[in-house]
Amino acid sequence: MAGPRSGPAGTWDRIAGPDAGTGENAGSLGLGLAGALLAPGLARGHGRRAAPVLRLLALDLWGGAWCNNTPSAARWYHRPGQGARQHLAFAAGHVHPAVLAWVDAGGPGDRRARLRWAAALYAYLLAATALLTATRARRTRRVLGLATTAGGVLLDRALTPSAAAPWFAPVFFAKLLAGHAAGAALLPADPLAAD
Structure with a gap:
């Protein structure tokens, strides 16, 4: 795999992977822009007044949901030297639930409920990331990648989804x-596992 280019193109290479193709890049950028355009219209409650914030969150998340699941991003984020610490740091930087808790909150009681929602989703994200990065068997990681994604969506539904961004948990x-799950194919073969 080639390394990132220099300048602004190199910044994109560090996001999408240095060997991202036209289709991968078009999907990432197209979905990001679609999210930025559509997110305010999907908002309910207090969310409509926070359109700029919703646009930024959707730009990152909608485009990132495509991008992080492409073969080039899988190769980039699961290359040698990228381990549990790097994956946990990447996940920890995504404080989006706290931002949405602020957007969604109405009164003081509602504010506490939304902060509990944000803390639960954020803690789940970190715990699931730790579990995934500790899993070395290819097949198990593939299954866990999809199962933890579904589990996060179910947790969100159980705790009452964001009114400002009802799309949030599935995309996040x-x-x-x-x-x-995509990166699991890049794990070294485990001769003891039937992957």
Whole structure:
């Protein structure tokens, strides 16, 4: 795999992978822009007044859900030297639930409920990422990548989804957890596992 280019193109290479093709890049950028355009219209409650925030979140998440599940991103994020610490740091940087808790909150009681929602989704993300990065068997990681994505969506539904961004949990967890299923193919073969 070639390394990232220099300049602005290199910044994109560090996001999508240095060998991302036209289709991968078009999907990432196209879905990101679609999310930025559509997110405010999908908002309910207090979310409509936070259109710029919703646009930024959707740009990152909708495009990232595609991007992180492409073969080039899988090769880039699961290359040698990228281990549990790097994956946990990447996940930890996604404080989107806290931002949505602020957007969704109405009164003081509602604010506490939304912060509990944000803390639960964020803690789930970190725990699921730790579990995924500790799993060395290819088949198990593929299954866990998809199962933890579904589990995050179910947790969100059980705790009452964001009114401002009802699309949030499926896209958030698809971006940050499902990509580990794609990256599982790059794990070294385990001769003891029937993968």
